Amino acid sequence: MIADSVGKIRERIDLACRRAGRDPSEVRLLAVSKTFPAESVREVVSSGICDIGENYVQELRVKREQLADDRIRWHFIGHLQTNKVKYVADWVHLIHAVDSARLAAEIDKHAARAGRKIDLLVEVNSTGEESKYGVPPGETEALVKELARFDNIRVCGLMTMSLFDPDPEVSRPVYRGLRQIRDNLAGLRQENLKLKHLSMGMTGDFEVAIEEGATIVRIGTALFGKRQRR
Ligand SMILES: *Cc1c(COP(=O)(O)O)cnc(C)c1O
Numbered sequence: 001m002i003a004d005s006v007g008k009i010r011e012r013i014d015l016a017c018r019r020a021g022r023d024p025s026e027v028r029l030l031a032v033s034k035t036f037p038a039e040s041v042r043e044v045v046s047s048g049i050c051d052i053g054e055n056y057v058q059e060l061r062v063k064r065e066q067l068a069d070d071r072i073r074w075h076f077i078g079h080l081q082t083n084k085v086k087y088v089a090d091w092v093h094l095i096h097a098v099d100s101a102r103l104a105a106e107i108d109k110h111a112a113r114a115g116r117k118i119d120l121l122v123e124v125n126s127t128g129e130e131s132k133y134g135v136p137p138g139e140t141e142a143l144v145k146e147l148a149r150f151d152n153i154r155v156c157g158l159m160t161m162s163l164f165d166p167d168p169e170v171s172r173p174v175y176r177g178l179r180q181i182r183d184n185l186a187g188l189r190q191e192n193l194k195l196k197h198l199s200m201g202m203t204g205d206f207e208v209a210i211e212e213g214a215t216i217v218r219i220g221t222a223l224f225g226k227r228q229r230r
Contacts, residue, residue: 002040002043002044002047002223002224003043003046003047005222005223005224006029006044006047006048006049006223007047008222009029009206009219009222009223010024010029012206012207013027013029013206013207013210013217015207016206016207016210016211017210019211020210020211022210026215027210027214027215027216027217028051028215028216028217029049029051029217029219030051030052030053030075030077030199030216030217030218030219031044031049031051031052031053031219031220031223031224032052032053032054032055032077032202032218032219032220032223033052033053033054033063033220033224034053034054034055034056034059034220034227035227035228036224036227037063038062038063038066038067040224041063041067041072042067042069044223044224045067045069045071045072050071050072050073051073051075051093051216052072052073052074052075053074053075053076053077053096053218054074054075054076054077054078055076055077055078055079056078057076057080057081057084057087057088060074060076060088061087061088064091073093073094074088074091074092074093075092075093075094075095075096076088076092076094076095076096076097077096077097077159077199077218078097079097079133080095080097080098080103082102082103082106085103085106085107085109085110086110089107089110089111089113089114089118090114090116092118093119094119094120094121094156095107095118095119095120095121096120096121096123096159096199096218097121097123097133097134097159098120098121098122098123098147099122099123099125099133099134099135099143100135100143101143101146101147104120104146104147104150104153105150107120107150107152107153108150108151108152108153109152111152111153112151112152116152117152117153117154117192118152118153118154119153119154119156120147120153120154120155120156121155121156121157121158121159121197121199122135122140122143122144122147122155122157122158122159123135123158123159123160123161124136124137124140124158124159124160124178124181125137125160126160126161126162126174126177126178127161127162127163127174129163132161134160134161137177137181140158140181140185141181141184141185141188144185144188144193144195145188147193148188148190148192148193150192151192153192154192154193154194155192155193155194155195156194156195156196156197157182157195157196157197157198157199157215158178158181158182158195158197158198158199159197159198159199159200160174160175160178160199160200162174162175162200162202162205164204165204166204168204168205168207168208169208170205171201171204171205171208171209172208172211172212174200175198175200175201175205175208175209175212175213175214176212178198178200178212179198179212179213182195182198182213196215197215197216198213198214198215198216199214199215199216199218200212200214200216200217201214201217201218201219202217202218202219202220202221203219203220203221203222206219206222
């Protein structure tokens with residue numbers, strides 16, 4: 001069943017790319033497995049998806065140990081507390097939601113200890129909702145510049161969450177805005193600063209996100225089904 005869902009989503013990604021004149025290889029499908037068991041992750045991996053996202057550190061660590069599969073690239077997509085960085089620093093593939101220099105400093109420190117560079121995205125609070133994390137759009141440039149000072153992280157792009165609305169068109173201006181912020185910062189270039197990724201789009205609006213330039217879409221429900229409440 002998960003294999004069927006993967007096929008259908010891939011088709012929809014291809015169609016959205018075609019509409020937007022983009023190459024489907026530019027869009028990565030990130031499977032968001034939160035609340036689902038390791039067995040479900042195994043199924044998506046068998047279907048060829050190796051990018052897996054979780055938003056709780058503990059859940060991520062447990063599944064990683066249960067699966068012990070080196071093909072998997074583990075993404076952290078939730079709000080990362082500074083005191084939890086140490087648990088993921090050795091192996092995390094991409095941290096999606098960095099919104100402060102303080103968190104980046106902690107990631108930098110643990111990356112140095114681990115002898116690696118850690119890739120991250122800056123989360124932008126595009127909708128201005130107080131319940132959301134992320135840096136306000138107008139402060140993104142200043143934060144990105146600040147993060148570029150750290151030697152052991154690489155700032156690879158921006159991430160955002162849209163409004164929860166059944167109409168995907170509501171997300172379009174949000175995603176277009178994120179792309180504009182990125183394009184405005186494209187001139188900033190240094191070794192650890194290459195804003196190539198836009199992590200945006202979920203089950204309800206990933207096609208709109210692709211049309212607006214997403215390079216990573218984060219999909220849970222359309223792959224695994226409805227989540228039980230925690
Ligand atoms: C849960 C989650 C998703 C996936 O949401 P779906 O609507 O189930 O596809 C994407 N991004 C983040 C940050 C999430 O927490």
